[in-house]
Structures are given as C-alpha cells and as structure tokens.
Amino acid sequence: xxSVYLDNNATTPVDPRVLDxxxxxxxENFGNAASRNHRYGWVAEEAVDNAREQVAKVINASxxxxxxxxxSTEGNNTAILGxxxxxxxxxxxxxTCRIEHKAVIDPCKFLETQGYEVTWxxxxxxxxxxxxxxxxxxxxxxxxxxxxFANNEVGTIHPIPEIGALCKQREIIFHTDATQAFGKVPxxxxxxxxxxxxxxxxxxxxxxxxxxxxxxxxxxxxxLQPLIHxxxxxxxxxxxxxxxxxxxxxxxxAEVAMNExxxxxxxxxxxxxxxxxxxxxxxxxxxxxxNPQHCLPNTLNVSFLYVEGESLMMGxxxxxxxxxxxxxxxxxxxxxxxxGLGLGDDLAHSSIRFSLGRFTTEEEIDYTxxxxxxxxxxxxxxxxxxxxAQQGIDLSKVVWQHH
Amino acid sequence: xxxxxxVVDHYQNPRNxxxxxxALKNVGTxxxxxxxxxxxxxxxxxxxENDRIVDAKFxxxxxxxxxxxxxxxxxxxKGRTLDEASQLKNTEIVTELALPPVKxxxxxxxxxxxxxxxxxxxxxxxxxxxxxxxxxxxS
Numbered sequence: 001x002x003s004v005y006l007d008n009n010a011t012t013p014v015d016p017r018v019l020d021x022x023x024x025x026x027x028e029n030f031g032n033a034a035s036r037n038h039r040y041g042w043v044a045e046e047a048v049d050n051a052r053e054q055v056a057k058v059i060n061a062s063x064x065x066x067x068x069x070x071x072s073t074e075g076n077n078t079a080i081l082g083x084x085x086x087x088x089x090x091x092x093x094x095x096t097c098r099i100e101h102k103a104v105i106d107p108c109k110f111l112e113t114q115g116y117e118v119t120w121x122x123x124x125x126x127x128x129x130x131x132x133x134x135x136x137x138x139x140x141x142x143x144x145x146x147x148x149f150a151n152n153e154v155g156t157i158h159p160i161p162e163i164g165a166l167c168k169q170r171e172i173i174f175h176t177d178a179t180q181a182f183g184k185v186p187x188x189x190x191x192x193x194x195x196x197x198x199x200x201x202x203x204x205x206x207x208x209x210x211x212x213x214x215x216x217x218x219x220x221x222x223x224l225q226p227l228i229h230x231x232x233x234x235x236x237x238x239x240x241x242x243x244x245x246x247x248x249x250x251x252x253x254a255e256v257a258m259n260e261x262x263x264x265x266x267x268x269x270x271x272x273x274x275x276x277x278x279x280x281x282x283x284x285x286x287x288x289x290x291n292p293q294h295c296l297p298n299t300l301n302v303s304f305l306y307v308e309g310e311s312l313m314m315g316x317x318x319x320x321x322x323x324x325x326x327x328x329x330x331x332x333x334x335x336x337x338x339x340g341l342g343l344g345d346d347l348a349h350s351s352i353r354f355s356l357g358r359f360t361t362e363e364e365i366d367y368t369x370x371x372x373x374x375x376x377x378x379x380x381x382x383x384x385x386x387x388x389a390q391q392g393i394d395l396s397k398v399v400w401q402h403h
Numbered sequence: 404x405x406x407x408x409x410v411v412d413h414y415q416n417p418r419n420x421x422x423x424x425x426a427l428k429n430v431g432t433x434x435x436x437x438x439x440x441x442x443x444x445x446x447x448x449x450x451x452e453n454d455r456i457v458d459a460k461f462x463x464x465x466x467x468x469x470x471x472x473x474x475x476x477x478x479x480x481k482g483r484t485l486d487e488a489s490q491l492k493n494t495e496i497v498t499e500l501a502l503p504p505v506k507x508x509x510x511x512x513x514x515x516x517x518x519x520x521x522x523x524x525x526x527x528x529x530x531x532x533x534x535x536x537x538x539x540x541x542s
Contacts, residue, residue, distance in 0.1 A: 306464065308441055314411065314466075334441065346438035382463060383462060384434065386464075387422060
C-alpha cells in the first residue's frame with residue numbers, strides 16, 4: 001500500500017478542482033483586484049467577489065461580511081486584538097478556554113500583559129465547556145467571548161448555538177475559531193448568534209496562506225481595529241494586496257465543501273467509527289479521547305496504554321498521523337489540550353490523533369487498523385509498563401526515579 | 404526530521420528485549436525515568452563470578468530514540484566487566500545513533516539505566532562503593 005495520510009487536521013491536499021479554479025489567476029488573469037481602471041483589475045475583483053459569496057454561503061453570512069486574511073492565525077489575532085482595542089472603553093475582560101488553539105491563547109495572553117483580564121474556562125474531561133460556565137464568567141466589563149467551534153486535537157464541538165444566544169442576550173461579542181469545523185459541519189452565523197468567525201483554506205482542501213474572517217455587520221455591527229495598516233483594503237480591516245489566486249482557491253474549496261458536506265461527513269464518520277471499532281476489537285486497554293456525541297466526523301484521538309506515541313508512529317511510519325506525546329513536540333511538553341482534559345501525562349504520551357479526510361478510503365482504514373494493532377503489540381512486548389501492569393502492579397503507586 | 408536508519412533498525416529488529424528474574428543475586432536491575440516524562444527504561448544485567456556481564460535485557464516505554472538508546476546500551480555492556488560498563492558515556496550512544504540535539508536526553512537516560520543496574524548488582528554482592536580518593540588527615 002502506498003503511504004496513507006490521516007493527518008487532515010494538520011493540513012489537507014489541494015483538491016484538483018480547487019487547483020484548476022486557481023491556475024488562471026496565476027497565468028493570464030494576474031491582475032491586482034484593487035486596480036480599478038482596467039480589465040486586469042476588474043477580472044481579479046470579480047473573482048474575489050465571487051469567492052466572498054462562496055465563503056459567505058457556507059455560513060449563511062452576507063459576502064460583505066467576509067474579510068480575506070492569510071489564514072486563521074491572522075483571523076484570530078485580528079478578531080481578538082481588534083475587538084479588545086476597539087472596545088477598551090466598554091471593558092477589558094475576555095472569556096476563552098484553556099484548550100483553544102495557540103492562535104487564540106497567545107493573543108489573549110498578550111492582552112493580559114496589556115492590562116486586560118482573561119477568564120480561562122476549564123473544559124470537562126471530554127473537552128466541552130458548558131453554558132453555565134460561560135454565564136458564570138460573564139461580567140459587566142466583558143467585551144468578548146472566544147470559543148472554538150470544534151477542537152483540533154480531539155474533535156470536540158462546544159454548545160455553540162446556546163453560547164451564541166447567551167452572548168446576544170448579554171450583548172457580548174462572540175468569536176469562534178471555526179478552522180476545523182468550517183465545511184465539515186453545518187454552521188449558521190445567524191441562527192447561532194456568531195459575530196466573528198475565523199477559517200482557513202488549507203483545512204478544506206484549499207491552498208495554504210489564505211483564509212477569511214467573518215465580521216458581523218448587523219445586530220450588532222462589529223467594529224475592530226485593524227492589525228495591518230496600509231491602504232484600507234477590506235473595509236479598513238485588513239490592508240494589503242489581495243492574494244487573488246489563493247482567495248479564488250479558498251472560495252472554490254468552500255463551495256465544494258458545502259456541496260459535498262451532506263454525503264462526505266456521513267461517509268467519513270462511518271470510516272472513523274470503523275477505525276475505532278477495528279482497534280477496539282483487536283486491542284485491549286485503549287481509550288478514546290474527546291466526546292463521541294459532539295465530535296467532528298473525521299477526528300479520532302486514542303490513547304494506547306503502555307506505549308508511547310512517537311514510537312508508535314515510527315512503527316507504522318508509512319501512515320501519517322500526529323500525537324500528543326511530548327517526544328513529538330519541539331518543547332518536549334505533552335499536549336496541553338490533553339492535559340487540559342485532565343488526562344494524565346502517561347495517557348497524553350500514549351495518544352495518537354487520526355484525522356480522516358475526503359480522500360481517505362475504506363482500504364486505507366483497514367490497513368491502518370492492521371498496522372496499528374501490530375505496532376502496539378510489538379511495543380507492548382518491549383514496554384516495562386505493560387509488563388508491570390500484567391504482573392498486577394498498580395503503576396500509580398510506583399515511586400519512579402526521575403532523572 | 405526523519406528517523407535515522409539505525410534508530411529504525413533497533414525498533415524493527417530489537418536486540419535483547421526481555422526480562423530476567425530481578426530476585427536473582429547475579430542480576431542487576433535499573434529502572435529510570437517516569438511515565439509522566441514519556442520515558443521509562445528498565446535495563447537488566449546478568450553477571451558472572453568475575454563481575455563480567457554475560458547477558459543484558461531491556462524494556463523501554465519511550466520514543467524511537469529512547470528504545471534505540473537502551474537497546475544499544477544492552478549490546479554494549481554485554482561481555483564487559485561492571486567497571487568497564489560503568490564507563491559507558493551517553494555521547495557514544497549519541498554518535499552511534501546520530502541522535503539530534505532534542506533527543507540527547509534519551510541517551511542520558513540509557514546511561515543512567517546502565518549505572519542503576521550496575522549499582523543494584525553491586526549492592527547485592529556487598530561491594531562497597533569505590534573508595535573516594537581522600538587521604539586521611541593524619542596518614
């Protein structure tokens with residue numbers, strides 16, 4: 001079998017249809033969308049407007065509410081810093097969650113050094129925060145709630161519509177980082193009370209380096225201070241010449257995702273469930289991290305007791321996945337998301353995230369099950385922890401010799 | 404950073420994986436690391452009456468580099484005396500396995516495991532610690 005890619009939450013291949021849509025904008029239609037006075041500019045501008053419409057449709061927004069960015073990291077920074085600075089006179093308190101992506105956590109941490117206060121909600125062991133938690137955290141000086149639609153590591157989906165309704169009631173701006181959810185599960189910014197939403201093309205079979213930020217214009221009209229100044233593009237919210245081919249790709253990818261979502265999400269969830277069933281059938285002492293009822297259709301995060309994640313990945317090295325193990329991170333810290341769910345370090349080190357995608361086949365899933373089972377058994381045979389557990393030793397009572 | 408061939412080799416063709424009876428008088432057992440750190444190595448040596456290591460076994464919970472480091476350590480200590488084996492330096496493991504900087508700590512842990520196993524069997528045999536080279540004030 002050729003190599004298998006099950007790391008779609010990290011990035012996705014560009015769909016051939018998306019690449020086809022983009023190419024003319026590298027070739028003959030190379031104009032700058034801001035060139036108002038000739039055909040080259042008009043063609044580019046039309047393509048960008050069309051892409052805006054394509055993205056807006058996916059979330060039931062108006063195309064006027066779509067701002068182009070370089071991706072979700074920029075979108076999150078723009079939303080969080082932009083709102084914080086614009087509404088500083090109203091208040092300086094924000095609410096977010098411990099297991100957000102760093103692109104939300106780091107701007108919030110930065111704001112803490114600038115005289116803002118942040119309440120960091122703790123998720124439950126499945127990764128969800130409750131409406132009650134958000135309500136308790138709200139104050140008179142709260143200006144923003146930022147909660148990701150779905151978590152990138154374990155796939156858990158927050159109760160977004162309920163939180164959106166609460167924010168509307170309390171007149172607090174609600175931002176959601178929808179990077180992993182956009183195009184995978186239905187999102188309706190009107191029905192769900194969302195005021196700001198970040199998305200990225202490279203998670204939905206589009207190109208890297210481009211994304212969009214939805215900014216509500218009505219009820220309420222959300223304003224934000226731009227991060228980038230220089231010409232006032234994108235209604236003053238994001239200056240800079242537009243990445244026309246990237247934007248065309250983002251729009252095309254959004255449209256394909258929207259059209260295929262009903263069938264694709266069902267198919268992929270079926271494959272994910274098949275994987276979990278297959279692993280459970282052939283292995284003992286594995287556990288699933290996250291929330292099976294409120295989960296992205298493509299994400300499966302599993303801890304394999306007594307074996308470490310990086311060695312596991314080496315064991316099936318032609319299958320691409322990722323792990324929450326410290327050994328796989330440059331900082332040698334285990335996944336803060338898994339720790340945030342209350343997982344012990346040993347379970348965090350033993351975790352693997354499988355994130356399936358549009359091009360994942362049943363054959364690949366069956367092959368992966370086989371290879372994972374083989375690797376887990378090989379490593380358990382080598383594992384002193386497995387040996388101790390088999391002997392009935394309670395590992396939590398052992399005094400380890402740290403070095 | 405792709406895995407080095409030697410590291411992969413130790414994973415796919417592990418040498419000396421296994422366990423000895425830790426209760427035996429001529430078996431030394433070293434367990435180092437902790438599950439919270441993502442690295443636990445158990446290294447055991449069987450020693451003859453001349454303090455020569457005649458067999459070594461290991462089990463490791465950890466990344467590929469940790470597995471390879473401990474596997475290599477068991478290969479190297481076999482046939483050496485306890486004193487020779489205690490000279491094993493982690494830098495030799497780093498060189499042999501071409502470990503990148505971020506994985507050097509795996510080799511340090513393997514060195515610790517060897518020392519712990521040696522210390523264990525020495526204790527069982529009633530060896531004193533090597534005398535410190537301090538000279539008594541009045542001698």
